[in-house]
Amino acid sequence: xxxxxxxxxxxxxxxxxxxxxxxxxxxxxxxxxxxxxxxxxxxxxxxxxxxxxxxxxxxxxxxxxxxxxxxxxxxxxxxxxxxxxxxxxxxxxxxxxxxxxxxxxxxxxxxxxxxxxxxxxxxxxxxxxxxxxxxxxxxxxxxxxxxxxxxxxxxxxxxxxxxxxxxxxxxxxxxxxxxxxxxxxxxxxxxxxxxxxxxxxxxxxxxxxxxxxxxxxxx
Numbered sequence: 001x002x003x004x005x006x007x008x009x010x011x012x013x014x015x016x017x018x019x020x021x022x023x024x025x026x027x028x029x030x031x032x033x034x035x036x037x038x039x040x041x042x043x044x045x046x047x048x049x050x051x052x053x054x055x056x057x058x059x060x061x062x063x064x065x066x067x068x069x070x071x072x073x074x075x076x077x078x079x080x081x082x083x084x085x086x087x088x089x090x091x092x093x094x095x096x097x098x099x100x101x102x103x104x105x106x107x108x109x110x111x112x113x114x115x116x117x118x119x120x121x122x123x124x125x126x127x128x129x130x131x132x133x134x135x136x137x138x139x140x141x142x143x144x145x146x147x148x149x150x151x152x153x154x155x156x157x158x159x160x161x162x163x164x165x166x167x168x169x170x171x172x173x174x175x176x177x178x179x180x181x182x183x184x185x186x187x188x189x190x191x192x193x194x195x196x197x198x199x200x201x202x203x204x205x206x207x208x209x210x211x212x213x214x215x216x217x218x219x
Contacts, residue, residue: 001110001133004173006088013092017065017128026096033068036127040157040207042076047155047209048123054078057122060113060149062142062158063129064105067093073125074100081121085110111138113145121149126158131176131204134168139177140187143210147192152214156193160184162206184208 008016014024018032041048049057055078064070064082066089074080074097083106084090090107097103106115124146133139139160146156161168161176168175179187181201188195193210200206 001173002085002087006086008086010088013066013089017068029066030068030071030096033070033072036069037072037076040127041073041125044157048157050153050155052122058120060116060121060124060146062124062126062146064093065089067096067103067105069125069127070103070105071097071100074103077123078102080104081106081116083108083113111141113142113149116149118148119151122151122154124150124154124156124158126156128159130158131161132173133176134172136177140190143187143193144191147210147212150212152212154212156210156212157207158210159200159205159207162201162203164202166204179206 014029015022054076057077058079059077061070061082064084070082079102081104087107090105093105161178164178166178185195188210192213194213196211197209
């Protein structure tokens, strides 16, 4: 997974992150991140903040890529941590976001968050990431790790592959495992979450609202 995404980053990082075009300039690319955060986070601040001022929240982004969403998140929240399996993507993100002191970027192994402390984040977000993971085992382990690092009651908002016609291969790092509502609910329960809302079933943009169950052990 790391090798494939490093190669994509070197070839045309912005295209592989947002594949609507292959000739992005940085300004236009970052503007798409602002739109995503406006649509999926700013419109949902009741669930995200739960009464706490945004500037007081510590936020985790899974699969930060070159930093387009991270940048938009950093204008809203007090502290933002972005993780990505690709060293090349993290290198690009650091260059794009070096002027933002409240952003912290980490290259990880693509399966866990072992370097982050238990119950240390108030909100987690991920977009266009899990839809590329072909292993249910990796997805489950990652979601369980997000549960571990979130505070009780906090939201993990993300999307999975929801198209039942998706047929990923074991060696595929582009087409992810499809989930039904029942499978998503089981995933939530197995990882210490409650699935409260969903949107986009049957599409690759199957959005899920996972709330960490209060009192759930963190290890």
